[in-house]
Amino acid sequence: MSWLAKYGYTDEDDNDNLGVDWVLQYEFGDIDQARAITEFRTLLQDLNEAGLRVQVRHGHGEALLVCIRVPRDHLGNLVHQSRIKDWLFGITHTLPDGDETAIADADTPSEEIRGAGITPGFGKWKNVTASFPLHDQEACAEMLRQWNRKTVLTTSDLDAIRALFGEKVLFQPGRSLVGYIVAFYYAFIHCYSLFLVVPAGLGILGWLYLGPYSIVYGTVLCVWCIVFVEYWKIREADLSQRWDVKGVGRLKVNRKQYVWEKEVKDPISGQVKHVFPGWKQFTRQLLLIPFASVASVALGALIVASFASEVFISEVYDGPFKGYLEFVPTVLFSLSLPAITSFLTSIATRLTDYENYRTQDQYDLAQTQKNFVMNFITSFLPTILTAYVYVPFGKQIVPYLDILRRTGFKADIVSGQKEFEVDTSRFQQEVIYLSMTAQVLSFGEEIVLPYVKHVLRQKWQNYRDRKAEYGRKRTHSTATGLFLVDSPEEAAFMTRLRSEAGAEEYHVEEDIMEMCVQFGYLALFGVAWPLVPLGFLLNNWLELRGDFFKLTLECQRPPPIRSDSIGPCLLGLDLLAWLGTLSTAAIVHVYRGPISEVRLSSLLLTLFVAEQVYLGMRFTASTALEKIFSDTIRREEASRYAVRKNYLAASLARNSPSSGSHGSPNGRTRHRVRFNDRVNVYSSIEEDPSTDDIPCPTTEEPENDVLRGSDREAQFWSAHSGDMADAGVKLIRALSTAKAGDGVKSSKEA
Amino acid sequence: MSWLAKYGYTDEDDNDNLGVDWVLQYEFGDIDQARAITEFRTLLQDLNEAGLRVQVRHGHGEALLVCIRVPRDHLGNLVHQSRIKDWLFGITHTLPDGDETAIADADTPSEEIRGAGITPGFGKWKNVTASFPLHDQEACAEMLRQWNRKTVLTTSDLDAIRALFGEKVLFQPGRSLVGYIVAFYYAFIHCYSLFLVVPAGLGILGWLYLGPYSIVYGTVLCVWCIVFVEYWKIREADLSQRWDVKGVGRLKVNRKQYVWEKEVKDPISGQVKHVFPGWKQFTRQLLLIPFASVASVALGALIVASFASEVFISEVYDGPFKGYLEFVPTVLFSLSLPAITSFLTSIATRLTDYENYRTQDQYDLAQTQKNFVMNFITSFLPTILTAYVYVPFGKQIVPYLDILRRTGFKADIVSGQKEFEVDTSRFQQEVIYLSMTAQVLSFGEEIVLPYVKHVLRQKWQNYRDRKAEYGRKRTHSTATGLFLVDSPEEAAFMTRLRSEAGAEEYHVEEDIMEMCVQFGYLALFGVAWPLVPLGFLLNNWLELRGDFFKLTLECQRPPPIRSDSIGPCLLGLDLLAWLGTLSTAAIVHVYRGPISEVRLSSLLLTLFVAEQVYLGMRFTASTALEKIFSDTIRREEASRYAVRKNYLAASLARNSPSSGSHGSPNGRTRHRVRFNDRVNVYSSIEEDPSTDDIPCPTTEEPENDVLRGSDREAQFWSAHSGDMADAGVKLIRALSTAKAGDGVKSSKEA
Secondary structure, three states, rough: OHHHHHHHOOHHHHHHOOOOEEEEEEEEOOOOOHHHHHHHHHHHHHHHHOOEEEEEEOOOOOOOEEEEEEHHEEEEEEHHHHHHHHOOOOOOOOOOOOOOOOOOOOOOHHHHHHHHOOOOOOHHHHOOEEEEEEHHHHHHHHHHHHHHHOOOOHHHHHHHHHHHHHHHHHHHOOOOOOEHHHHHHHHHHHHHHHHHHHHHHHHHHHHHHHHOHHHHHHHHHHHHHHHHHHHHHHHHHHHHHOOOOOHHHHOOOOOOOOOOOOEEOOOOOOOOOEEHHHEEEHHHHHHHHHHHHHHHHHHHHHHHHHHHHHHHHHHHEEOOOOOHHOOHHHHHHHHHHHHHHHHHHHHHHHHHHHHOOHHHHHHHHHHHHHHHHHHHHHHHHHHHHHHHHHHHHHHHHHHHOHHHOOOOOHHHHHHHOOOOOOOOOHHHHHHHHHHHHHHHHHHHHHHHHHHHHHHHHHHHHHHHHHHHHHHHOOOHHHHHHHHHOOOHHHHHHHHHHHHHOOOOOHHHHHHHHHHHHHHHHHHHHHHOOHHHHHHHHHHHHHHHHHHHHHHHHHEEOOOEEEEEOOOOHHHHHHHHHHHHHHHHHHHHHHHHOOOOOOOHHHHHHHHHHHHHHHHHHHHHHHHHHHHHHOOHHHHHHHHHHHHHHHHHHHHHHHHHHHHHHOOOOOOOOOOOOOOOOOOOOHHHHHOHHHHOOOOOOOOOOOOHHHHHHHHHHHHHHHOOOOHHHHHHHHHHHHOOOOOHHHHHHHHOOO | OHHHHHHOOOOOHHHHHOOOOOEEEEOOOOOOHHHHHHHHHHHHHHHOOOOEEEEEEEEOOOOOEEEEEOOHHHHHHHHHHHHHHHHOOOOOOOOOOOOOOOOOOOOHHHHHHHHEEEEEEEHHHOOEEEEOOOOOHHHHHHHHHHHHHOOOHHHHHHHHHHHHHHOHHHHOOOOOOOOOOHHHHHHHHHHHHHEEEEEEHHHHHHHHHHOOOHHHHHHHHHHHHHHHHHHHHHHHHHHHHHHHOOOHHOOOOOOOOOOOEEEEEEEOOOOEEEEHHHHHHHHHHOOOOHHHHHHHHHHHHHHHHHHHHHHHHHHHEEEOHHHHHOOOOHHHHHHHHHHHHHHHHHHHHHHHHOOOOOOHHHHHHHHHHHHHHHHHHHHHHHHHHHHHHHHHHHHHHHHHHOOOOOOOOHHHHHHOOOOOOOOOOOHHHHHHHHHHHHHHHHHHHHHHHHHHHOOOOOOOOOHHHHHHHHHHOOOOHHHHHHHHOOOOHHHHHHHHHHHHHHHHHHOHHHHHHHHHHHHHHHHHHHOOOOOOHHHHHHHHHHHHHHHHHHHHHOOOOOOOOOOOOOOHHHHHHHHHHHHHHHHHHHHHHEEEEEEEOOOOOHHHHHHHHHHHHHHOOOOOHHHHHHHHHOHHHHHHHHHHHHHHHHHHHHHHHHHHHHHHHOOOOOOOOOOOOOOOOOOOOOOOOOOOOHHOOOOOOOOOOOOHHHHHOOOHHHHHHOOOOOOOOHHHHHHHHHHHHHHHHOOHHHHHHH
């Protein structure tokens, strides 16, 4: 991989971030100069008030770059506060030492900037067009170097990603590990690829000995899908504990756009919470159903139309330009898809806004859910159409497409009188395409193309800047000129800074979604060609490295978003494993023999049985895996137990020296609990809990405690004074009739 | 309800338990007298060593009753210890006050007795045939009186049950509420009955306007079932929090029979745990599958045979004694069922023993699971056979039963040449029978009959005892005689004690199972007759009170088993709701029109669609209910937060006075965290966490913290000294081209 060599040539100094924690880009090309000046002054004032250090430099074109540094003392306190907060919310289980020196809510520089009231791209900060930390190039290079030396990543590699894309300032020696969504993505692709080895190996065997549409291979594939999804759920929980992020979502700050209905003070913890009723949110979420329907119809119609016209041209049409015309539907489809998708996305965004989520996390989750619906349709519908409509029903449907002839059009441009024949291998060809060519194409489209574009654009902008600079140099005062020209020491750094400011944002959800779609192809159509998992496995080896390359060299460094899961795609995986079972059963049933012999009732029976098997298998897999990997759950319990145990020890230690002052004359306070011997079940419930635990002076002595009750009670317990064992023995002798005669016994007794 | 009046007549004093906490019954009828004496001496010695007070009285026949009292001081400490333990395991969230005065593991008298090494009915204590607390008759009577005044129970009634069947000694004023499995049963039947009001009301409408097998009514019924099950899950979690038992299972002591493989010391909490590997247990649990198969075949064959012969006799046979012979199969079935069931139960017990569970809870749960399988088959299979085999296929199958005629037997005892006609209403008749007659019969069988039996037996035993006593009186010494004759003050109490010792144990699982089976009838067959839920609702009104009567007057008071759920039946409810949807769809499809017109493919399609609707509905219901009732989850989080907050406050308070001694010369220790500006992502992970949080003396001052980095870094941050806002403004003026000409600006600047 020659592009990696790039790292070798870079100067050590160029990789130094010069202590810049965060960068904001302020663009003023579209607005009035006076307004720009006012806005910028407010921005800097807000940053100063938040106690941040800034340096301003010019960016590409009409843009300023504000380099931000959080003073180290301030930051240290932030980190400490953040740790305490984690501990309070039960996300970590070891209380950090040290006392409280300040009250700070912010967690990381990114939250600090939000804490300063600056929300990039929103409201009055619409012109703050980028907000990002700088890449740690050296660490990235080191990691890629390490990865190139090995085939399989280890957990410590994952920990390294977690550490790298956790914010630099947040991790110091001994800082307990913190998980970020980027690290979860790599953990997922890693786990998924390792799992892929099994069906890839079996696929080779299947390809050699079983051929496509094999029942055995299909069953194995379905079981594999279910087991993988269930395993990943446990793995995710495990990682979220290893990285101390379990339940981190509830700790997040409110979104600025969040509209709460009432303020609730928690009776137990005393926190004030801003609440928006759950049922209201759920009602609003129900709008997902009409949205999904509209999206399905819109995208579905587009796909069906392009599919139908493609079939028409390739199978029915026989006129001039056939060779070119065949590509027209695909081209039209590709051209119109972005427009429709972006229209649907804008509706989705509006819906998500309306659903009113408290945290950015939940908001992103809901948005991803909707994207998932759209992605699902565009990714799977074409192949589904081929598999379940074109091949089985093509013979009945395609002649209807032949409108030209039926409308009496010139007969020589439609293919003669010959009977139309469905190309039954078309489905398999599509699956092969999906698992090989499409993966390579998408790699190029996703990683290579944007990189080339980014590099070229940077070169062009640098050239333009130099020209403009040259022009301006003579017309400005020396003071201004100093700002316009980079000092030689900074020049390389500033070039990199400008390049990163102009780079795309990295959306980890898109990469996760891509893997989900790949899993979906395997689950839904994998049975048609046993080598599909092998293709995916090879692709993922490259994809893992390519995505890392994209993340570090093509995109802005993502802000560190703590997360304990790969998000809503998990639900998608569940759904795909379920649909996959049904689809595999149906494909095997339909394609094994001649398609014309398939009967609807037997197909339905197959599907019905497959579904029951799926449900049973899923239940078994989740039960078994939970039992086998129960360590994870046990570990969490133990941590909680430890917190309480420490607290108990602390509170006992606190009580014991001061117990003398609590008014108990003897050194050891004997804590006594009152008893009601007869309980009024109704009244005892309402009784005030505060009366508990007040040592109540009781008059009785321990020895005669039974006397406290009624006289009859005392009589009962003091009756037959003497050894009760002897009394029992006497009774046994008197009563026993089984082994010896009554008379013998009684005479002995007498 | 005249039987309730009984309470009115009892003397106040008769209800007094004379301070008896627990009773053991020792029977020696089957063993050697010498051995009995040795065993009994050991028993009393063990009890004495555990610090318990005892009184011995004679029971019915050859039995001794040992009344046990836990001294109140000892008990107080036990209660305190138990509270601390609850708190440590996160089951309650408020730390009880007071210091540790003793180390006791036992939780309640029942555990105390186990703590004394006595496990009734197991090993050397095989002859300890009963072990129970005494009923609190007054509280029970009060509760029944309250219930008779109202139709609908409230949550405070449930709290009262919980309080009553929690052990008396465990609740004092202010004791936080504790939930017991009995209380969960009542909460379940109460919740279920309230939910039944909806289908009962709709059922009346359906009965008047829609008739049986209505699509609308069937759909409503299925949705109701799903919603109920999902709601109950949330309600259960809510109650387990209200009653402070969430996760109580893990706190239980090990069973004596538990065989652990290794001892693991938890690295975090320092507890030593005896572990048996999860995967091994799961492998053993897989034996459930062959067991379920064998049970299905055995019970299924029995049911099919009895069903077939009944059909044969009623429909084909026409010989002598037809009227009597018709009942023969049912009688034979009823007679052989207990034998088969008890055989299967013994296998099930062996399996459960082999599965090696750590706590009694888990053991009971596994056993209940197996009982559920058997119950499921015996309860539902007959009706399933009628609905899905007899009615649809009767016409094809019944003639085969006609072996008599085909083997050339005398033709006049089989019904003539007339064509066999299936009685299509038979299914509906069975459903009506199940929802009305069967419920009444089972009520009688379960509650009235055992009560009558119990009363009669007590009377008979009292009579025999009196006779025996009269005979013995003259043959024994005065000392023994004193033991043989109850003192007049104790007489009534001892009668009651003996009666309770002779009563049956109460198995709450059976009552829960009965309700599950009822729910199953409704889910599976309810659509056949819209009045089914109404019948169940009426039955449950009575059942609730009858069960309470049984619990308090017929059975021994159950030992208080803390629990946070109704147990494995929850899984059963899920299963029944799922099967119910399929069954309802199938019944509506088959029975709506003429049965002969039903086609297999359309039936399968209906089932397939119904299953998808079920899955979707269940997902929606659980999501919606979780969102709506999210308070429960939030409340638990808040409690945890509170614990940690208190701890934090405590540890800060502890630190602040002692900080002076920690070697910091200034009063306030400034806690400083070290930073690595450049992070080696690999090495930082392995670093020793103990280096964290050690205040490290840094040499730099806060003001010039940026100087710590490289020279270039210092240069960057000190460049362009002066107001950065001004610098930005200059840059904006210099760079902006959009609104004003470049020349104008630059000349101004100059």
